[in-house]
Amino acid sequence: MSNGYVEPRRNATDQVTKNSDMRITSMLALAGMAALRRDDSRVIIHFDYDCFYASVLEAENPALKSLPLAVQQKQIVVTCNYEARRRGLRKLQLIREARQICPDVVIVLGEDLTKFRNASKILYDFLKGFLWTQRAERLGFDEVFLDATDMIDYNMALLNPYDLAHSFFFLDKQDPTNGFQFDATKFCGPTYPESAGIPLSDNTRIEESQRTLTLRLILGSHLAHYIRSRLDNECGYTATVGISTSKLLAKLVGNTHKPNNQTALIPPYGLSAISREEGNIHRFIDDHEVGKIPGIGFKSAHKLRTYILHREAKFKPYTERDDKDQVKVRNVRLSSTMGPSKLLDILGGPGTPRDIGFRTWELLNGVDNSEVREARAVPKQISIEDSYMGVENFWDVKKQLHLLSTSLIQRMRTDLIDGNQGTDGEDLRWMAHPRTLRLSTRRRSSKNADGSRDYCFTNGRTSRSAPLPNFIFNLAESAEVVAEKLVNDCLVSMFRKLYPDKSFGELSLINVAVTNMVESAGVEKQSSGRDIGKMLKQQRSDAASKSEKGTENFHQDFLAQDESFLNNHSGARVDETTWEESDEEEVLSTQVCDVCGSHIPLFAFSAHALYHRVPD
């Protein structure tokens, strides 16, 4: 990749611009600033499904669509549909409050993530299916990044510069009929900033590199719109979408128009060869509160606020911040002597990455060159865990081990088996065999004199691993039966080895995992090879048979369950850290909870934190 500035081109639709040509190096002349390199050669589309868990429940039971629907985990509304939002409900509200605001809200428990995970996989495969490469990355359950660069390159080369208004987007190099018509003189959908039109034909008003970038993003916006329509028509899900040249910008700009809409961040992006005026990236990102920038963690945001405000910012981890405690990107970026080394002074310390100063400086300037990572066909490990108010006796432990093992085996069957379970006549095949079984537990901290407890798990998790027995792959038995054998033959003795003197106090967490994944020969590296249409159909028909109960019963069942459930059980969940494991170093990944030390995906972080704040 060249580090030089882009050479102006004669025609916007000239030969496809090579990636290397469009890497812009911006040498910032201001004191203390280091060179920032922003790669504008890519076109990245970020999808965030609207009210995802609620949409999954609505897909199962369409009668819910017209009702205010909230999804409950612990005492919290983790999401609610847009009908509920219209009536004043919002995400991460306490259930109690939600009921007060909207007494007829339908509340559905969403502690079992299986159906959300399954829907997420199906939709991910659907979106990935549009790409020519495998550059599709899933973030949490409801976000997907697509790197459409090569499709855009190809289509740029085939544009007719004399008739951009009647263009055709080719979706398949082999099949010239597969595609859609579009008007390449205009963006499809809203833009940031709002724009009345792009002066593509006016040579004097826009420099050539910006013209090319604009056209590429126009193509990206039409592709995004096309994929959104198909997602809606064929899968029944809507999404909020952002289009730009990096994961960071695509993700942030999408939020400008929610729900069921899309936004492209339009040039000039700024700091380019010819025009040095502030571009749209700074204009856009400057207005964000520092804590809203993916990649700037909670602790870093707090330190930045404290630095800028010259006082300790109020400790309000997960609620909207008072105006006087808000610190915008602009305040940090433009403060005197600000730059990578200053940021290292402010943010560095034991346990922080060595490049935290530079990385944060990049983010504050809207620079994120991280790749959209290719998808793995199988996860590295699968782990299921549950947290408890305190499990004290061995028989309860055994019961929990059985529940967790059953979920684990079900999850292994979903994630590691090729072929669609439940449809007739299909061969089921393990795509990978984990080799190791791991049991981890965490003890609850002991009570203080006043009866309170510190959430300071200095003892952390204790784990024990053992070879995974082969019977776990036996598909002739039900998951429950296999789980029982796993508990009796392996997990009980592993647990006894963890606590040989039998005193384990009160357990606050149990996690059962299979690790050390060995992929079977012949597994297609990137594709699950599953038929998405069939999977969706299967999911719908499963849903249809389940939803015969009708909405009212549905509602009451869950209302009856929830109070008692919450009193003594916190709900099994997948340890999402494993799913996101390979993302740990990345800008859009997990964050370590200050309270319990768990790695939490960013999308789930606020709910997790709220959980700590809700009294036992």
Ligand code: DCP
């Ligand atoms: N989720 C969760 N805990 C959180 C946040 C989210 O369990 N703290 C779950 C429920 C959401 C899903 O993850 O449905 C996706 O999170 P989003 O923040 O994208 O929220 P939604 O998709 O529900 O709503 P929106 O339409 O605002 O994107």
Ligand code: MG
């Ligand atoms: Mg969403």
